[in-house]
Amino acid sequence: GDSVTQMEGPVTLSEEAFLTINCTYTATGYPSLFWYVQYPGEGLQLLLKATKADDKGSNKGFEATYRKETTSFHLEKGSVQVSDSAVYFCALNDIPTFGRGTSLIVHP
Amino acid sequence: DAGVIQSPRHEVTEMGQEVTLRCKPISGHNSLFWYRQTMMRGLELLIYFNNNVPIDDSGMPEDRFSAKMPNASFSTLKIQPSEPRDSAVYFCASSFQGRSGNTIYFGEGSWLTVV
Numbered sequence: 001g002d003s004v005t006q007m008e009g010p011v012t013l014s015e016e017a018f019l020t021i022n023c024t025y026t027a028t029g030y031p032s033l034f035w036y037v038q039y040p041g042e043g044l045q046l047l048l049k050a051t052k053a054d055d056k057g058s059n060k061g062f063e064a065t066y067r068k069e070t071t072s073f074h075l076e077k078g079s080v081q082v083s084d085s086a087v088y089f090c091a092l093n094d095i096p097t098f099g100r101g102t103s104l105i106v107h108p
Numbered sequence: 109d110a111g112v113i114q115s116p117r118h119e120v121t122e123m124g125q126e127v128t129l130r131c132k133p134i135s136g137h138n139s140l141f142w143y144r145q146t147m148m149r150g151l152e153l154l155i156y157f158n159n160n161v162p163i164d165d166s167g168m169p170e171d172r173f174s175a176k177m178p179n180a181s182f183s184t185l186k187i188q189p190s191e192p193r194d195s196a197v198y199f200c201a202s203s204f205q206g207r208s209g210n211t212i213y214f215g216e217g218s219w220l221t222v223v
Contacts, residue, residue, distance in 0.1 A: 034211075043112075043199055043214030044151075089151065094203070094210045095141070095164075098151040 002027040004090050006099035013106050019077040021102045023064075023090035026071065031092040033057075033066050033073040038087045038101070047075075047088070080106045110134070112215035114200050120221045126188040129218045132181055133202030141212060142175055142185050143199040151199075157183065158205060190222045 007022040025033065032051045036044040048057030053068035062077045073090060085106045090099040113132040121127055133140050142154040155165040157177045165175070172191070177183040187194055197219050203212040 032210075041216075043201075043216045045214065046211045049211070094205060094212075095153070095156060096212060097153075100150040 002031065002092060002097050004092055004097055004099040006088075006090050006102050008100070008102070009087075010103040010105050013080055013104070015082055015106055015108050016079045017106075019075070019080045019084075019104065021075040021088055021090075021104070023073045023075065023099060024071050025073065025090070025092050027092055030068075032094060033064070034091040034096065035062070035064055035073070035075050036089040036091060036096075036098070038089065040086070044089060080104070082106045082108055112200055112202050112213050114198075114215035114218050116218055117216065118219045118221075120223065121190055123191055123222055124189045125222075126186065127190045127194075127220060127222075129185040129198050129200075129220070131183045131185070131200030131215060133183070133200070134213055135181070137202040137204050137213075138180075139203045139205040139212075140177060140183050141201040141203075142183070143201065143214075145197045145199060145217070146195075154185070187220075190220075192222045195221050 003026045005024050034049045035047040037047045038044045048059040050057040050066035053066050056065045064073050064075045087101045087103050089101045115130045139158050141156040144152050154167045155175045160177045175185045197217045199214050199217045201212045201214045203210045
């Protein structure tokens with residue numbers, strides 16, 4: 001069945017550092033890919049998405065490119081802020097299958 | 109616009125008691141999802157409805173769990189009898205399923221503790 005694998009966290013960075021969170025997937029066909037973010041005590045909210053190969057999703061300085069050849073959708077941000085501290089989930093399909101989540105901690 | 113509304117936000121109950129979680133999806137959405145989040149298992153899809161009809165309930169852990177959607181604006185997830193291993197955060201989410209790349213919107217969750 002379809003599945004998503006994310007790098008395990010926590011990822012701990014200093015403010016203004018570069019962020020990469022890896023995500024790879026296994027799926028039949030051409031799934032849509034998503035990154036969701038969960039802030040403490042809240043539900044998940046969509047961060048960005050891509051619906052076909054080579055699409056780049058972007059939002060709030062975060063980016064991810066749909067790479068069909070490597071079945072990946074890695075999340076990147078050039079300069080993280082303390083306010084980015086949260087749990088990030090990679091997901092595929094419109095009935096989402098979620099990865100386990102990667103906790104990001106950003107220190108001042 | 110109001111988002112997905114869940115109640116209660118927090119519930120502590122004793123083992124063996126019935127628990128009912130409630131959800132009001134976003135108006136106009138035709139799909140509703142119930143997820144469970146735990147440290148051990150992450151986010152698990154329990155069941156989802158399309159146009160008020162249950163489409164896939166394969167994620168419902170056992171017969172103690174049941175879900176209903178009597179109309180487009182309301183759904184319940186019931187656990188009877190509850191057990192300590194049911195302690196988790198239960199999320200309801202909704203979306204409009206009509207084309208690829210649909211966003212689903214989550215409620216803030218119902219934090220359940222069974223003692």
